[in-house]
Amino acid sequence: MTCSACANAIERKLGKLDGVTASVNFATERATVSGLGPDDAGTAIAQVERAGYTAAVHTPGDDAWSARAAETRTTTLRRRLAVAALLTIPLCDLTIILALVPAWRFPGWQALCVLLAVPIVTWAAWPFHRATLRGIRHRSTSMDTLVSLGAVVSFGWALWTLLVDPATTPGYWLGFGRTPAGADSIYLDVAAGMVTFQLAGRYFESRSRRRAADVLEAIGDLGVSEAQVLDDDGERTVPLGSVRVGDRVVVRPGGRVPVDGTVTEGTATVDTSAMTGESVPVEATPGDTVIGGTLVAGGRLVVRTDAVGTRTRLAQMAAVADDAQRRKAAVQRTVDRVTSVFVPVVIGIAVVVAAGWLVAGAPTGTAVANGVAVLIIACPCALGLATPTALMVGVGRGGQLGVLIKGPDALEASGRIDTVVLDKTGTLTTGRMAVTGIDTFGADADTALALAAALESASEHPIATAITTAAAERVGRPGPVADFTAHAGLGASGTVDGRRCVIGRRELLEDAGVPVDARVREVVDGREASGATVVLLAVDGVVAAVLAVRDTLRPGAVEAVGRLRRLGLRTVLLSGDAEATAAAVGAVVGVDEVIARVLPDQKAERVARLQADGHHVAMVGDGVNDSAALATATLGVAVVQGTDIAMKAADVIVVREDLQAVVDAVLLSRATLRTIRVNLVWAFGYNIAAIPLAAAGFLNPLIAAAAMALSSTLVVSNSLRLRSFGR
16 A cells, blocks of 8 residues: 555455445554455455555464565665656756756657657656556556646656747746746656655655664563473473473573573563563572563573463553554544545545636646646655554554553543552552551460461461461461451451460450450551551450551552653542542542542442542552443543453553553553644644645645655654654
8 A cells, every 4th residue: 555545445445345344544554344254355456455465364473474575665766766766856957057048958858758758658657657557457546647648747747848839938937036048847857756755755655664663563572482490301492382381491591481480490681661661670490480571681490381372461452452453543533534535535626726826817838837836746655654554653663662542532631531540459559568567465465476477378368368478477387276267357266286276356366265355456447547457466364465467558658659640630549448448549649539439349439439520530550440431430540450350441551560650551641632633734744834835836746745655754753753752
């Protein structure tokens, strides 16, 4: 394809198939076709070929056909541009100098100019002519039609004035006066210069689009094709597709982790920057999880495979990014409708302009020049590139920063949000509890912790895990427990070292007949007021200790909330915890409002209530109980540890541990949306301003050709600026 009009033509052609809908993206050169069976891809390809184009099935991760086609196009354009430029330079020198200085003209100078121009307007311009002929066969038009018509008309008019009707009056207007009589060969300069400028613009645009695609494809390039599997027979190299869940793979220094898994042996420094945007390498030790695509910078790891193939985070990131840049923004669909009728309208305007100048009594050469200027200046190529190139680069850059933008809807939503609702557990906090304080009543703190850990060692509850972890660090392995009883939602009881112990909430101890006096209640109330979850330990019927447990804040949570507020966004903490616990966390991170005691099925209702009050809400969450709220919100943001359901419901996925990635997601979305708007303002403004100037005779066709080529390059270059976002 050569412009967005080509994409529209293919889209219409595919849409004529029964039950088929298609979306064709000019920037990425891909068509998304739905309504066909799994074995009917050939039908779609045949339909594309009937429209005069070629196509192949896109294979993510192995798109050799597209890469080869892009390379062939760029090479062909470079070759034609080189020939056109080498011939245009002497042609321009001859036509301009000899046109302005009649005394320097020599016999046959005009014939020499024609000979120099012929290869340019035929062979070098053949891509434009071929596309025009294809359009005539299929009754469609594109920007190539305008370029081809402009070159043919300019060259034809020059031949006519040279061979049939030589002019004896002053000729072409240069912007500061007209050429002397007999200088109409300068129209050859217009034809050759226009083709050269358009080829240059097409060539640099092709290279820029390839660079934009490279940013996006960098995510998929992190994968590897082979893995070192460790089994009873030792290590062996196998294709990645042969690795199964549960297999052990070996990763040596300098190698990339091929799967998502858990480290079972070894210690190494892992560079996650390419996957998550984190600049500081992390230490991976046995028990830690690692993700495919990350680089082992030092040390040897043995990793037990937890996910492989399309279920790895890398594959899911690549799939989300691939889907995002294929979808069209609402504004792009509007642009497509405009460009589909733009070219025929411009041809009509050019004819009317030329006829109008003739009726007004202007020389035929002036009328033709002004008509050609309208044809060239109005090419809608920049309009077609404005949105998809920015989206492509923005999505690719987001992937490098650990922010996956699912599509243009997310970008458009990000520009409207004024309120950010943050789930507490697993979002603002890590969801990993830790013991932050032990208050004892006549008992030794280490002894109390050892007894508590013995009771909790049989439980998988986060609070139990926090207590056993703290005990392992301070007093070692917990002792055995006898007569163990779990009390659902309250705690546990049992006998440790011959002592009857009860651990849990105040209600459990009171039910067990353990008195909780005023001194203990005062400590409990103080700890709860500070936001901690309190666990009481009773030994032989007497309260021995109060353990304070807190959910640890996620890295960068305080800074992230501060940055969101500085962006002018209202921040709301949503939590199912008690008011005191939620308020304490809210005070630490600095949110504007805390909404506590919200049941999982009420989260979406709370978001909807904020929307009903006139707010545009972004919801940040991680769990199954957040999925409805994520889908309800104007913008749903799921964090990396989130479940598949939450990630499917979200518009943006954050794969960095640092919560400041949420701020980066908002800023990147806004920057991408801003780039799209600037591109569209430039593209529309350019055409709106340029067409009247060309029609009024104020634009030299040669200048019009250069300006048209430059406009597309400017749009793509502006989009490429997003590559430096966050640096």
